[in-house]
Each structure stands twice: as structure tokens, then as C-alpha cells.
Amino acid sequence: MDFRLTEEQELLLESLREIMARDCTEEYMKECNEKGEYPTRFINALSENGFGLLGVPEEHDGTPVDTMTMMLVAEEITKNGGPHFAFGQALSIVDMLEFGSEEQIADTMRAVKAGEVAFVLGFTEPQAGSDSSAIATTYTRKNGKVYINGHKTFMSNALRAPYMLCMARNADDAGNPDKMNAFSMWWVPMSAPGIKVERLHKIGWHMMDTCEVYLENVEIEEKDLVGVEGNGFKQVLINFEVERLLMAASVLGMAECAFEDAARYANQRVQFGKPIGTFQLIQEKITYMKIKIENMRNMVYRCAWEIDNKMPVQISSALAKLYCAQSSFEVIDDAMQIMGGIGYTTDTRISRLWLDSRVFRIGGGTDEVMIHAAGRAILKQYK
Amino acid sequence: MNIITCYKIVPEEQDIVVLPDRSLSFARAEWKIGQYDLNAIEAGMQIVEAAGGKVSALSVGDKQLENSKLKKGVLSRGPEDLYLVMDEQLENSDTFLTAQVLTAAIRKIGEFDLVICGEGSSDLYAQQVGAQLGEMLNIPTINGISKITPEGNKIIAERTLGNEIEVLEISLPAVVSVTTDINLPRIPSMKNILAAGKKPIIEWDLSAVGLQGVTKQTEVISTLAPENVERKKVIFEGESEEVIQKLFESIRKELL
Numbered sequence: 001m002d003f004r005l006t007e008e009q010e011l012l013l014e015s016l017r018e019i020m021a022r023d024c025t026e027e028y029m030k031e032c033n034e035k036g037e038y039p040t041r042f043i044n045a046l047s048e049n050g051f052g053l054l055g056v057p058e059e060h061d062g063t064p065v066d067t068m069t070m071m072l073v074a075e076e077i078t079k080n081g082g083p084h085f086a087f088g089q090a091l092s093i094v095d096m097l098e099f100g101s102e103e104q105i106a107d108t109m110r111a112v113k114a115g116e117v118a119f120v121l122g123f124t125e126p127q128a129g130s131d132s133s134a135i136a137t138t139y140t141r142k143n144g145k146v147y148i149n150g151h152k153t154f155m156s157n158a159l160r161a162p163y164m165l166c167m168a169r170n171a172d173d174a175g176n177p178d179k180m181n182a183f184s185m186w187w188v189p190m191s192a193p194g195i196k197v198e199r200l201h202k203i204g205w206h207m208m209d210t211c212e213v214y215l216e217n218v219e220i221e222e223k224d225l226v227g228v229e230g231n232g233f234k235q236v237l238i239n240f241e242v243e244r245l246l247m248a249a250s251v252l253g254m255a256e257c258a259f260e261d262a263a264r265y266a267n268q269r270v271q272f273g274k275p276i277g278t279f280q281l282i283q284e285k286i287t288y289m290k291i292k293i294e295n296m297r298n299m300v301y302r303c304a305w306e307i308d309n310k311m312p313v314q315i316s317s318a319l320a321k322l323y324c325a326q327s328s329f330e331v332i333d334d335a336m337q338i339m340g341g342i343g344y345t346t347d348t349r350i351s352r353l354w355l356d357s358r359v360f361r362i363g364g365g366t367d368e369v370m371i372h373a374a375g376r377a378i379l380k381q382y383k
Numbered sequence: 384m385n386i387i388t389c390y391k392i393v394p395e396e397q398d399i400v401v402l403p404d405r406s407l408s409f410a411r412a413e414w415k416i417g418q419y420d421l422n423a424i425e426a427g428m429q430i431v432e433a434a435g436g437k438v439s440a441l442s443v444g445d446k447q448l449e450n451s452k453l454k455k456g457v458l459s460r461g462p463e464d465l466y467l468v469m470d471e472q473l474e475n476s477d478t479f480l481t482a483q484v485l486t487a488a489i490r491k492i493g494e495f496d497l498v499i500c501g502e503g504s505s506d507l508y509a510q511q512v513g514a515q516l517g518e519m520l521n522i523p524t525i526n527g528i529s530k531i532t533p534e535g536n537k538i539i540a541e542r543t544l545g546n547e548i549e550v551l552e553i554s555l556p557a558v559v560s561v562t563t564d565i566n567l568p569r570i571p572s573m574k575n576i577l578a579a580g581k582k583p584i585i586e587w588d589l590s591a592v593g594l595q596g597v598t599k600q601t602e603v604i605s606t607l608a609p610e611n612v613e614r615k616k617v618i619f620e621g622e623s624e625e626v627i628q629k630l631f632e633s634i635r636k637e638l639l
């Protein structure tokens with residue numbers, strides 16, 4: 001096993017650290033977080049230095065790299081206290097590049113090249129969370145046009161993205177029990193009449209908006225269908241494993257960030273006449289935090305390596321997402337414990353990491369859904 | 384315009400360890416391109432982007448230069464090719480020997496219009512090499528340059544002198560040393576990094592540049608970190624001129 005990074009990967013991470021030292025200082029992160037503002041300065045800096053097109057195929061003017069490199073970048077951003085959502089669009093646009101029409105691909109790439117979010121992922125609805133097959137948003141054909149009606153919730157970036165990749169079912173086919181073939185993807189301009197967006201109030205992830213989106217008789221065209229009618233679910237499935245892994249890499253970085261802050265603090269903070277790091281109860285925490293970080297990193301890197309070697313990752317990607325989401329929160333929680341009262345204030349970034357990491361156990365497939373995905377597949381191997 | 388930018392490989396400051404006998408250990412230090420030399424490379428890149436031409440990078444030193452990541456690192460910042468003079472004799476080279484070897488290398492490279500150096504190396508910061516190099520090449524040499532505008536077969540350069548700006552017209556070929564405020568060095572993207580691996584690297588030893596047997600004229604006898612001193616634990620209270628003067632006086636007394 002060779003755990004060394006390539007020289008190119010090391011240089012890339014050095015570039016990333018240089019960018020972050022200039023445009024993603026803790027002071028800036030704190031300001032964006034407090035004001036609920038998008039970290040535009042950092043996102044632009046990443047984009048200007050080619051990170052927005054990292055992992056995008058060459059035919060779309062990108063710089064293709066392997067999955068491992070993508071994960072290293074995602075990890076490094078959060079490890080340095082940066083926002084997890086700043087990187088990885090190359091992975092979420094794979095569906096569009098694969099199934100989108102020429103025009104839809106052009107729309108997507110225009111945004112990506114400008115460092116902007118191309119689209120809102122329009123899945124979740126009030127009654128359809130883990131159970132996507134309960135999606136009730138419909139499309140109806142009338143007078144040569146297509147009309148979308150429904151209510152999407154937890155729509156990340158709805159206030160800034162120009163399009164929604166909207167999962168909807170055919171209104172004429174409402175009672176269809178067939179889960180795999182009932183849904184189609186539509187490319188809906190967020191500026192279309194009939195769309196209403198309301199920001200949700202979250203406890204964390206303040207730099208990025210997450211919204212309710214109401215769609216009422218939103219008129220689109222036949223050409224706005226993405227891919228093949230009825231293939232919505234199949235089309236989404238082509239890339240979800242690597243997107244899961246990306247979340248695992250991001251939370252890994254957040255745990256490392258909190259861990260390093262806490263370890264430094266443990267060496268500095270004096271109580272009872274000694275640095276608190278000399279107390280065995282603190283050392284125990286530090287040790288187990290480190291073990292969890294090593295485990296997370298091994299799972300993320302290994303799964304990335306499997307993807308790069310075209311091996312199946314149905315189980316390992318679910319395990320990595322599940323384990324990292326849980327362990328990262330545990331590590332950050334222990335880091336807060338080591339920091340004591342100051343860790344609970346907004347003076348330290350531990351408090352932000354604590355709030356921001358918790359949602360990874362819910363979004364992108366809950367812990368329970370990961371178990372559902374992995375558990376059956378693992379047992380099947382022993383049948 | 385053909386530009387040669389010179390750079391030095393230096394140890395990462397944070398990795399330098401002060402040993403109990405106050406000497407410095409570089410054993411665990413990562414090596415990197417000198418911080419000020421990045422400004423020189425960037426200055427070269429901006430000139431050729433504005434006026435056409437080509438930037439070559441040049442460094443002289445010992446085996447640290449073999450580090451292939453550092454070679455890619457410098458090329459990822461823009462230069463089209465890289466020249467290295469590597470020789471054990473050049474370990475801890477002094478400024479005179481460095482300038483001598485750079486001169487020989489530049490003569491061997493052949494055609495050039497402008498040589499750009501950083502304002503100093505980020506380890507020893509003697510600020511000597513640029514000036515000595517110009518003298519040895521027998522061409523105009525100016526340091527402290529904070530702006531360069533190419534204009535035909537000369538450059539218009541600016542130097543900041545206190546509140547004044549001196550504007551100079553420098554005929555080419557010339558050697559200039561640039562300050563850190565001349566630019567903000569670009570950050571290499573993955574495209575640049577991947578491209579760097581394919582650029583030509585020309586490696587020479589001392590005999591290849593006709594300098595076999597040269598040695599440095601100076602010898603460093605010791606480099607020691609300042610001795611740790613006890614905290615003075617003197618507290619000055621207030622904001623008046625008088626208090627500030629007292630603080631100043633007592634610091635001054637300590638330093639003298």
C-alpha cells in the first residue's frame with residue numbers, strides 16, 4: 001500500500017493553502033457565518049485558480065483528476081476551516097453532462113466556469129425525504145407546453161442558482177406504483193413565473209441558503225426534459241456514490257480542523273498549575289479522536305481508490321458516509337469538551353464546526369438510510 | 384523579451400529547530416522556493432504576458448535542487464524552462480560564489496534581455512546576489528524595483544524612496560532585483576502543475592559551466608539563535624507620551 005501523495009497532489013494542496021491564507025481566513029469565515037453571507041470572495045478565488053473546473057472533463061474545458069485528488073481537496077478545505085460547499089460541483093454536474101441537452105450543458109458550464117452554483121437539486125419534498133418515491137410534484141402537458149406543480153423543501157442554493165433540476169412525476173400517470181420509472185427530471189429556470197422561494201432558518205450552514213420552493217403552474221418547454229422521460233431515478237443513480245464520498249471527505253476535514261485546534265489548546269491551557277493536556281482524561285479524548293480521524297481517512301481514501309480502480313463501492317461508500325458523519329461529530333464534540341466554555345462561544349470555530357457537521361448525519365441520505373443501503377448488501381454477500 | 388528569473392531553495396522557517404546549544408537544525412525542514420523569488424518569477428511572467436517573449440528560471444545550489452516537486456513547483460508558476468547548476472561545492476554557497484555561478488550559467492544559456500532577482504533570499508537575506516551578478520555580467524544593475532513596464536528595448540522601472548517614486552529608464556540587457564510589493568504572485572492551478580511536469584529542465588554541474596574547482600571565499604563559523612532571556616515583568620501603565628517614552632527608553636537600554 002502506498003499512502004504517499006503524488007507531487008502533483010502535494011503541489012495542488014499547497015496552492016489551495018495559499019489561496020485559503022489569502023481569501024479564506026478565519027476572520028472572513030466568521031464574518032460570513034455571522035451575517036449569513038455566501039463566502040463569495042473565497043469561492044471566486046477558488047474559481048480563478050482553476051478549482052471550479054477541477055475534475056470536469058477536458059471537453060468542457062476542465063482539468064480531469066482522479067477521485068482521490070477530488071477528496072484530498074475537499075478534505076483540505078474544511079481542514080483549514082473553509083466551507084464544505086465551496087468545492088465539488090464537478091461531481092454534482094456529472095448527471096447533467098451525461099444526460100443534459102446541448103443547451104442544458106451550456107447553461108450548466110456557464111455557471112460552473114463563473115464559479116457559480118449551476119442548479120438546485122430538486123428532490124426533497126415535505127412528504128418525501130428519505131422516501132424519494134413519495135415525490136408528488138407533477139408535470140402536465142398542455143397546449144404544447146409543460147407545467148410543473150409542487151412544493152420542494154430543503155433546497156440548497158435556491159436563492160442563487162439559476163436552475164432547478166426538478167424531479168417530478170407525470171400528472172397523467174399519478175397512480176403508477178412503479179418506483180423506478182415514474183419520475184422524470186426537468187430543467188426549470190428559477191426565474192420562471194410561478195416560483196416562490198422562502199429561506200429556511202437553520203442552526204448551522206449559515207453561509208449557504210436552504211429554502212422552501214413552491215412551484216405553481218411553472219411553464220417550461222418540452223426541450224427542458226433532462227435525459228429520457230421516466231428515467232429520472234436511474235439518471236440520478238450514476239453518480240451518487242462519489243457524491244456520498246465527497247461528504248465523507250468534507251466531514252473528515254472538519255474533524256481534523258477541530259482536533260488540531262483542541263490539541264493545541266490542550267497544550268496551552270493551564271488549570272491546577274498544569275497544561276490540561278497532562279491530565280489523562282484529556283489524553284484519552286485526544287487519543288480516541290485521533291483513532292477516529294485515522295479510521296475516517298482510511299475509509300475515505302480507500303473508497304476513492306476503489307472508485308479510481310473501477311471497483312464497486314455500493315457498500316464502502318455507504319459505510320464511509322455513515323462512519324464519517326457520526327465520528328466527525330463525535331470528534332468535534334470532544335474537541336468542544338477540551339476547549340471548555342470558550343468552545344461554546346463564537347470566538348472559536350469549534351462552535352461553528354459543531355453546528356455545521358451535525359447535518360451530515362441527515363443530509364445526503366440519513367445514517368439510517370446508509371445502514372439500509374449497506375446492511376442488506378453486506379448480508380447478501382453471505383447468502 | 385527573454386527573461387531569466389533567479390531563485391533560491393530555502394528551508395521552511397517553521398521547520399527550523401533551535402537545538403539546546405542554540406545552533407539551528409534543518410534536519411526536519413521542508414525545502415521551498417524563496418518567498419521573495421516568487422515575486423521575481425511573477426514579475427517576469429507579467430512582462431512576457433504584456434510584451435511577449437519567454438521566461439526561464441535559474442537556480443544554483445547543492446543536492447536540494449534535485450527535489451523534483453520543487454522543480455515542478457517553480458515551473459508551475461509560469462517559466463517555460465528551468466536551468467539548474469547543481470554541485471556539492473555549492474552547499475551553503477556565499478553570495479559571491481552564487482553570483483559567479485549564476486553569471487557562468489547565464490553566459491551559457493546565451494541570449495537574454497533581462498535577469499530578475501528577488502530582493503533577497505528568504506533565509507539569509509544578504510541582498511547581494513543581484514548587484515554582484517550585474518557587476519559580473521557588466522550590465523546595468525538596479526535593486527529595489529517596485530514596478531516594471533516594458534518599452535521596446537528598454538524598461539521603465541520604479542523605485543519607492545520614502546515618499547517619492549524614482550522613475551528609471553533602464554537599457555537592456557540588465558539585472559534588476561524586485562521588491563515584494565511589485566506584485567502578488569499567482570497561484571498555480573492543477574493545469575499549470577500538470578503542464579510543469581512536461582517542461583524542459585537543463586541540469587549542469589560546475590564543470591559544465593566552466594567553473595570546476597571554484598570554492599567559496601568565506602566561511603561561516605557559527606550561527607546561533609539569541610539566548611533565551613527571562614521575562615522582565617515590568618508593567619507600564621497609562622497612554623501618555625511620558626509613559627511611552629519610558630517604555631521606549633527601557634527597551635533601548637536592553638538592546639544597547
Ligand SMILES: Cc1cc2nc3c(=O)[nH]c(=O)nc-3n(C[C@H](O)[C@H](O)[C@H](O)COP(=O)(O)OP(=O)(O)OC[C@H]3O[C@@H](n4cnc5c(N)ncnc54)[C@H](O)[C@@H]3O)c2cc1C
Nearest residue numbers: 121122123124129130154155156362363364365366368369
Ligand atoms: C441543510 C440541508 C440541506 C439539504 N439540501 C437538499 C437539497 O439541496 N436538495 C434536496 O433534494 N434535499 C436536500 N436536503 C434534504 C435531505 O436530503 C433530507 O433531509 C434527507 O433526505 C432526510 O429526509 P427528511 O429530512 O424528510 O427526514 P425523514 O426521511 O422524514 O426521516 C426522519 C427520520 O426517520 C428515519 N427513517 C426514514 N425512513 C427510515 C427507514 N426506512 N428506516 C429507518 N429509519 C428511517 C430517518 O433516518 C430519520 O432519522 C437537505 C437537508 C438539509 C438539512
